[in-house]
Amino acid sequence: MKFPKIFTLKEIASIIKAEFIGDENFPIYGTNEIHRVKKGEIVFVDHPKYYEKALNSNATTILINKKVDCPEGKSLLISDDPFRDFNAINGYFRDFSLKNQMIATDLDIGDNTIIQPGVFIGNQVKIGKNCIIFPNVVIHDFTTIGDNVIIQSGSVIGGDAFYYKNRGYSFDRLKSVGNVIINDNVEIGSNCTIDRGVTDSTIIGEGSKLDNLIQIGHDTVIGKKCLIASQVGIAGCCIIEDEVTIWGQVGVASSITIRSKAVILAQSGVSKNLEGNKTYFGYPADEAKSKLKELATLKKIVK
Numbered sequence: 001m002k003f004p005k006i007f008t009l010k011e012i013a014s015i016i017k018a019e020f021i022g023d024e025n026f027p028i029y030g031t032n033e034i035h036r037v038k039k040g041e042i043v044f045v046d047h048p049k050y051y052e053k054a055l056n057s058n059a060t061t062i063l064i065n066k067k068v069d070c071p072e073g074k075s076l077l078i079s080d081d082p083f084r085d086f087n088a089i090n091g092y093f094r095d096f097s098l099k100n101q102m103i104a105t106d107l108d109i110g111d112n113t114i115i116q117p118g119v120f121i122g123n124q125v126k127i128g129k130n131c132i133i134f135p136n137v138v139i140h141d142f143t144t145i146g147d148n149v150i151i152q153s154g155s156v157i158g159g160d161a162f163y164y165k166n167r168g169y170s171f172d173r174l175k176s177v178g179n180v181i182i183n184d185n186v187e188i189g190s191n192c193t194i195d196r197g198v199t200d201s202t203i204i205g206e207g208s209k210l211d212n213l214i215q216i217g218h219d220t221v222i223g224k225k226c227l228i229a230s231q232v233g234i235a236g237c238c239i240i241e242d243e244v245t246i247w248g249q250v251g252v253a254s255s256i257t258i259r260s261k262a263v264i265l266a267q268s269g270v271s272k273n274l275e276g277n278k279t280y281f282g283y284p285a286d287e288a289k290s291k292l293k294e295l296a297t298l299k300k301i302v303k
Contacts, residue, residue: 001177001199002030003093009061009075012042015092016085021067022075028061031090031177035237035255036200036219042089044082063089083165087175090199094177097123097141110147122158128184140196146184152212154191157182161198161218161236174198176218183207183224189214195236205242217254229266241276 010024029040034050037043037059044063045054054062055071063077063086070076079085103121110129115121118135125139128147133139137151140158151157158180164171178197182188182204189212196202197219204216205224214228217236222228224242232246235254240246244258247266258264259276269283281288282295 001032001090001094003028009077012061012089013077016077016079016088018063018085019078020075021070021078022061026061026075030199031086032059032199033219033237034059036197042077042086044086046082083172083174087172090175090177099123134190140180142179142196143182144179145182146186146206148185149182150187152188152190152192155188156193157188158196159193161195163198163218163236178202178219180204186210189230192216198236211248223260244276 006027006029008024009020009022009026009028012028013020027040028042032038032041032043034043034054034057037057039058039060041059042061042063043054043057043059045051046065051068061075061077063079063082065079065082067078104123106124107121108126110127112129113127113131115133116135119133120138122139122141124141125143127145130147131145131149133151134153136153138156143158160176163174176196176198178200180194180196180202183206185207186204187209189210191212192210192214194202194216195218200219202216202219203221205222205226207224208222208226210228211230213230215233217234219236220234220238222240223244226240226243227245229246229248231249234252237255238252239257241258241260243261245263247264249267250264252270256270257273259274261277262274263279264270264285265279265281265288268281268285271284274280274285279288280286282291
């Protein structure tokens with residue numbers, strides 16, 4: 001999430017009442033998660049296992065729960081609970097806002113776009129030209145939709161991420177302050193749910209087509225000209241490259257990469273990265289030919 005302007009390290013520290021290490025005028029542009037963080041942004045880390053990864057990431061400010069040596073050219077925010085304070089920073093700049101009308105007044109809608117009755121559209125949404133948004137679609141704040149996009153009834157674009165910290169006695173939600181970007185010529189079926197990024201964007205690439213009843217998790221990036229059939233569930237932080245085909249009831253675990261032109265056959269479970277230009281089947285998903293041979297061998301053994 002980008003801040004509305006550049007803030008200093010001292011100013012951000014004052015929001016969460018944290019100690020800081022570094023120049024008090026060190027510039028901060030926003031917040032982000034470790035897999036998407038860029039120069040000028042804050043990332044949080046609250047487990048020693050991930051200290052080095054965070055400190056050596058693209059982040060230039062690290063919100064951390066231990067005093068450590070500050071890498072050159074970076075700054076630190078010291079907190080007893082980085083998860084809580086990351087939420088506090090994000091909530092300070094982009095908190096929940098009550099809506100009292102179905103369609104916000106600060107929209108940017110292109111020519112010849114049709115918004116049918118019963119659609120809810122949040123604040124600062126951009127929709128391109130020649131789109132059709134069918135009844136009872138929900139489009140949450142900050143969503144960007146390109147040209148020639150079709151979204152069928154009942155779909156929800158930009159809901160909160162499924163991202164929690166287990167406190168032992170409860171689950172704490174990580175606030176979602178990112179958005180969804182739907183590029184040109186995308187079609188989305190009925191009752192699909194595409195979660196916004198936690199701090200960045202969930203992206204649907206140009207020309208991709210989604211069937212009904214599909215779940216796309218936070219910060220996942222779908223490439224160009226992908227085909228995704230009904231009841232597919234894709235977890236957060238995945239990368240699905242161009243021209244991938246995913247058939248019905250496939251499940252994809254978080255942080256998985258599926259390379260270009262891969263085909264995932266129905267009811268497969270993807271638990272590891274998959275190479276492109278191959279067809280996969282089963283759980284855990286493997287090349288279809290070898291998986292089918294395994295099944296044939298098992299059948300012989302049973303006999």
